[in-house]
Amino acid sequence: MTEQHFSFAKSIATVSLSGTLPEKLEAAAAVGFDGVEIFENDLLTYDGSPADIRRIAEGLGLAITIFQPFRDFEAMPENIRVRNLDRAERKFDIMQALGTDLVLVCSNVQPSAIDDDIRAAADLAEMAERASRRGLRVGYEALAWGRHVNTWKHAWDIVQKADHPALGLIVDSFHTLSINDDPAGIADVPGDRIFFVQLADAPLMKMDVLSWSRHFRNFPGQGELPVDDFLRAVLASGYRGPLSLEIFNDDFRTAPARQTARDGLRSLILSEAKAGYGKGLPEPPAFDGFEFLEFAVDEQAKEDLAAFLGSLGFRHAGRHRSKSVELYRQGRVNLVLNSEPDSAASEHFQMHGPSVCAMALRVDDADKAVDRAEALLYGTWRERIGEGERRIQSVRAPDGTLVYLVQPDQSGHSIWEDDFTLFPETEESGLTCIDHVAQALPFGRMDSFILFYRGVFGFVLEQLWELPDPYGLIQSRAIVSPDRSVRLPLNFSESRKTATGRFVSATAGAGVHHIAFATDTIEKTLTSLTKADAPMLPVPANYYDDLAARLGLDDDVLSDLQRFGLLFDRDDQGEFSHAYTETFEERFFFEIVQRRGGYQQFGAVNAAVRMAMQTRLREQTQIEDFLS
Numbered sequence: 001m002t003e004q005h006f007s008f009a010k011s012i013a014t015v016s017l018s019g020t021l022p023e024k025l026e027a028a029a030a031v032g033f034d035g036v037e038i039f040e041n042d043l044l045t046y047d048g049s050p051a052d053i054r055r056i057a058e059g060l061g062l063a064i065t066i067f068q069p070f071r072d073f074e075a076m077p078e079n080i081r082v083r084n085l086d087r088a089e090r091k092f093d094i095m096q097a098l099g100t101d102l103v104l105v106c107s108n109v110q111p112s113a114i115d116d117d118i119r120a121a122a123d124l125a126e127m128a129e130r131a132s133r134r135g136l137r138v139g140y141e142a143l144a145w146g147r148h149v150n151t152w153k154h155a156w157d158i159v160q161k162a163d164h165p166a167l168g169l170i171v172d173s174f175h176t177l178s179i180n181d182d183p184a185g186i187a188d189v190p191g192d193r194i195f196f197v198q199l200a201d202a203p204l205m206k207m208d209v210l211s212w213s214r215h216f217r218n219f220p221g222q223g224e225l226p227v228d229d230f231l232r233a234v235l236a237s238g239y240r241g242p243l244s245l246e247i248f249n250d251d252f253r254t255a256p257a258r259q260t261a262r263d264g265l266r267s268l269i270l271s272e273a274k275a276g277y278g279k280g281l282p283e284p285p286a287f288d289g290f291e292f293l294e295f296a297v298d299e300q301a302k303e304d305l306a307a308f309l310g311s312l313g314f315r316h317a318g319r320h321r322s323k324s325v326e327l328y329r330q331g332r333v334n335l336v337l338n339s340e341p342d343s344a345a346s347e348h349f350q351m352h353g354p355s356v357c358a359m360a361l362r363v364d365d366a367d368k369a370v371d372r373a374e375a376l377l378y379g380t381w382r383e384r385i386g387e388g389e390r391r392i393q394s395v396r397a398p399d400g401t402l403v404y405l406v407q408p409d410q411s412g413h414s415i416w417e418d419d420f421t422l423f424p425e426t427e428e429s430g431l432t433c434i435d436h437v438a439q440a441l442p443f444g445r446m447d448s449f450i451l452f453y454r455g456v457f458g459f460v461l462e463q464l465w466e467l468p469d470p471y472g473l474i475q476s477r478a479i480v481s482p483d484r485s486v487r488l489p490l491n492f493s494e495s496r497k498t499a500t501g502r503f504v505s506a507t508a509g510a511g512v513h514h515i516a517f518a519t520d521t522i523e524k525t526l527t528s529l530t531k532a533d534a535p536m537l538p539v540p541a542n543y544y545d546d547l548a549a550r551l552g553l554d555d556d557v558l559s560d561l562q563r564f565g566l567l568f569d570r571d572d573q574g575e576f577s578h579a580y581t582e583t584f585e586e587r588f589f590f591e592i593v594q595r596r597g598g599y600q601q602f603g604a605v606n607a608a609v610r611m612a613m614q615t616r617l618r619e620q621t622q623i624e625d626f627l628s
């Protein structure tokens with residue numbers, strides 16, 4: 001085995017998972033972790049002995065990698081110093097019962113702590129000496145909010161001053177990266193003097209670092225800290241101990257433990273591979289937009305949706321050779337309506353009603369992408385196919401929906417030519433391709449989806465938006481392929497009454513809640529949609545007054561926008577005009593967009609208007625239904 005293939009032991013702190021202590025251990029073991037950090041609080045609230053935990057862990061094949069934290073120890077006034085050393089001896093007893101040899105001492109946060117590195121070093125040396133007599137070791141970690149010690153370098157200085165073989169350094173990516181401290185120098189610490197490595201990411205937020213750390217950490221790859229740079233520096237030191245996830249996160253505390261644990265292991269596999277270790281991963285594929293979207297429908301929904309799509313200029317372009325599957329097409333947009341009984345689509349329909357059950361992306365190499373998904377523990381799926389039909393590979397997104405990967409075939413045929421009877425072309429309304437597909441996620445699932453799209457596909461995370469719905473806030477964040485041919489805004493809401501919240505309840509889970517089609521001639525497109533009686537969402541006149549004031553638009557530009565019912569946005573890069581349809585059966589809707597210049601956003605400034613209009617229409621319909 002070459003050095004590059006060295007695989008690190010993978011560990012997770014019990015604080016990262018929900019449940020009782022045995023439940024946490026079971027979840028960690030079930031998904032394949034090698035070890036766990038026992039967080040003292042989880043032990044205190046467990047009504048068994050440390051020896052019981054040791055037995056459970058052993059039975060599950062889990063090592064106890066560390067016991068933590070031991071707080072407010074070093075450089076205290078003399079009377080407390082003696083008490084602290086006694087306290088340490090009691091914790092050593094627990095460690096021996098647990099069967100772990102390492103304890104984490106985090107830097108003192110007490111106001112009474114003395115600012116004296118020599119005292120701190122002497123105290124830690126004394127603790128390490130006592131630990132070593134019992135075959136135990138002590139690791140010292142700088143908390144970002146430590147009273148006097150808050151950088152890895154300062155902690156390392158003290159460890160060097162203490163100069164005891166049973167005392168080493170512990171580094172934690174969050175504490176270093178949250179205060180913008182440079183991890184590069186960790187590469188120069190001798191690897192065997194680093195006793196333990198903790199990894200955590202976090203979204204960038206403006207708040208005090210203690211609250212940020214205690215509530216918003218997430219797994220590497222889910223946040224915005226440069227954890228990869230941190231890990232590269234740490235591994236350059238020669239460290240070969242465990243990599244351990246230590247995540248304090250309010251959502252993780254409530255989410256099912258196995259689901260969280262599996263994401264954690266994925267995140268470690270990914271981090272290790274990016275640092276050049278472990279089994280390695282195939283590169284993500286290159287993308288070329290959406291090949292199709294598939295809707296799960298029954299006979300009635302198929303008829304209604306086909307009529308809706310017809311008003312948007314889609315033509316019935318083909319029928320599957322062996323299944324009850326219809327193709328609607330315009331430009332490069334392919335929409336598939338699947339009512340085949342006994343299929344993945346019908347299963348989706350049973351659970352979620354009429355909705356998008358699969359998304360297909362064009363890639364250069366589907367096999368490679370599926371291999372990468374499998375290496376990251378994601379499910380894959382191959383549907384039964386008829387004679388001579390193309391087998392399309394797919395991976396399962398965190399909500400269970402399929403993401404198909406379509407690569408160019410050697411024959412030069414498209415999947416449509418291979419699997420469908422195609423009908424002659426007719427007139428269209430100028431839609432060219434799918435611009436973006438927006439999804440509504442159940443609350444608390446954003447991190448899982450981000451890890452999936454970033455990890456498997458190498459997508460890039462965009463800015464977070466807070467969109468005011470009439471009944472609550474919606475958080476929205478797009479994730480896009482590096483070439484931007486695939487754009488996926490992801491929305492979630494704490495309130496069940498917002499458009500996103502209602503969608504999640506109505507469809508029993510995550511799903512596509514709108515699909516945006518691109519056009520190069522939006523006014524012509526809207527003219528033909530109006531002629532076809534497409535149910536477009538009206539825009540209130542107030543919107544245009546505000547737009548005029550905000551962007552200083554010419555009167556004739558403004559009156560054109562208003563005439564076609566267009567929303568508008570502009571940034572340094574370019575301009576964006578867009579319009580929405582009404583909602584199909586309270587479920588999903590469509591958007592028509594035109595980008596000009598280098599505009600890359602999604603018109604988030606206009607989302608509030610859209611949601612207010614949707615709410616009004618919905619309430620109107622409810623009243624009419626009630627009266628009729």
Ligand SMILES: O=C(O)c1ccc(O)c(O)c1
Binds near residue numbers: 104106198
């Ligand atoms: O938030 C804390 O107190 C805390 C404790 C132990 C750690 O290892 C840590 O990173 C943070």
Ligand SMILES: [Mg+2]
Binds near residue numbers: 141172198246
């Ligand atoms: Mg830590």
